[in-house]
Structure formats: structure tokens, C-alpha cells
Amino acid sequence: MTTTGDHRSRTEAPDAGNWSTGLARWIAGLVPRGQWLPGRQPAYVASWIYVFGVTTLAAMVVVIGTGILLSVRGANWWHHSAIGHFVNSLHLWSVELFLAAMTVHLWGKFFMAAWRGRRGMTWFTGVLTFAASIGTAFTGYVMQNNLDSQWISTQAKDGLNAVGVGARFNAMNFSQMVLWHVSLLPLVLGVLVVLHLLLVRRHGVVPPIGATVPDGSEEPVEMSGTATEEVR
């Protein structure tokens, strides 16, 4: 929003100092133009090893969707309704697929040294997401409240005490663990995943180790930290 008769120089852009415009420009500059949802990828991405990231993401969407359904209907629903039981099972198996795909994604990224080309934060946000996912899964297991989970919570309490974290929270505090699983940790995971995806789009997919341009020149594939191909 601009006002008439302001004191700024006539050579400045009309929206100079405008916070909304500044924010819009900053957001647009986070990812190179055309790279938010690119329709093309470099040729080296044509490998099955690259599907595990999106598989993890798809599984996470199912986890969150079924988790929302379960939280809306409550525990009695998945204990006493066939549909609730089915959604509960979907939630479990999508978590299994999520963690398996994420682990294979981790193996692939580790062995291709995906932190190269100024992609260290992409790697690090992935590591944080992995750790947060484990915490989310463990709190989900504990919130079952059955005798098995009560036993497991005592083991978790001992383990966390052993590393000093037990002074901060008690894994046997089930009401707290329920809320961590349903609200706090999914929020943390969501933020981390958005950051991770943003960085993947910003810096592009890392070329394989020792990759060269396939034109006979043996020129190494550009390792720059930003995706430079503009999608037209």
C-alpha cells in the first residue's frame, strides 16, 4: 500500500520499503524461477534410487490423513468400528512404508554424498526429519496405552534418563506423549519437511560422483549450489 505525496526520491520504485512486496520477492527468490514444481530433471535422475524421497512423502501424506481421521473420531472408533480399525491399520502400515522408504532414501543419499555442491543443509534437515520421525513413531507406539506400550515407556524412560534428557520430559507421562504425537511432533515434522523440500528445489538434485557431460568432452557436470535450468 502506498500513500500519495510521500517524501521518497522519485528514482525509487513505488513499492520500495513495502513489507508485503519485500516478502513476496524474498519468497519468489527462495527457489529459481520455474523450479518450484519442475517438469524436467537432469538425465542422471533417471534411476529408481530417486523414487524413495517422493515415496516417503506420499506415505507421510497418508500417515497425516489417517492420523487426522483417527484424532477426529477418537480411540473408541478404532477399537469398536470396522472402518475405524481399517483406518488404524492404514495409519500403521503407512508409517511402516514411510520409515522404510525414508531409510532407503537415507542410504541412497549417504552413498551418493548428496551434501556436495552446497547441499549440506539439505542433508542436515533430512537428518533432523529422520530423528523427529523416530520420536513421532515412538510416541505413537506409547499412546496405545496397552500393557506392552506401558512396559516400553519404562524402557524409554530409563534410556532417556541415561542420556540426561529424562530431566526434561518423562516418557511415562502418557497424556504428554499423546499430545506430542498428535500435535507437537507432526508440526515439527511438517516444518522440517517443508524446509527440506525447499532446499531440494533450491539447489537441485546432486549429480552422481564423477559425473561428466555426455558430449565426449569429459567436462564435469556443474556442481553449483543452485538449480540453474529455467523451466520454460
Add this chain to the structure above:
Amino acid sequence: MPFTSSPFINSLVPLDIHVLHWGFITITVPNTIVIATMIIVFILALVIPFPTSHESGKRK
């Protein structure tokens, strides 16, 4: 096998699970199968050829 020092807790654990022991590692057979499957899928993802589009040939 006794899992804990509590007979009550031990009585709750099914007795027909198959467990593998290797040094300090104790793992159930289904868990072993899951991990082995993940490793196989990882290796297959590296070696199985990826279907390429024919459109790139038309654009040349």
C-alpha cells in the same frame, strides 16, 4: 525365554515368536525379513534400468 524379571510381564509375551541371536543383537525373524527386504530393494533400485522417455529423441 524370560524377557524380564517380572513373571507377570513375561506371561503377557507370546511364547511362539522366533528370535535370532548374534552377539549382543537379539532380533525377531519378521524384523530381520523387513531389514533384508529393504537392503534388497535398495540394491535393486541401483541396478534395475529406469524407463526413459522417447520424447527426448524427438526433440533432437
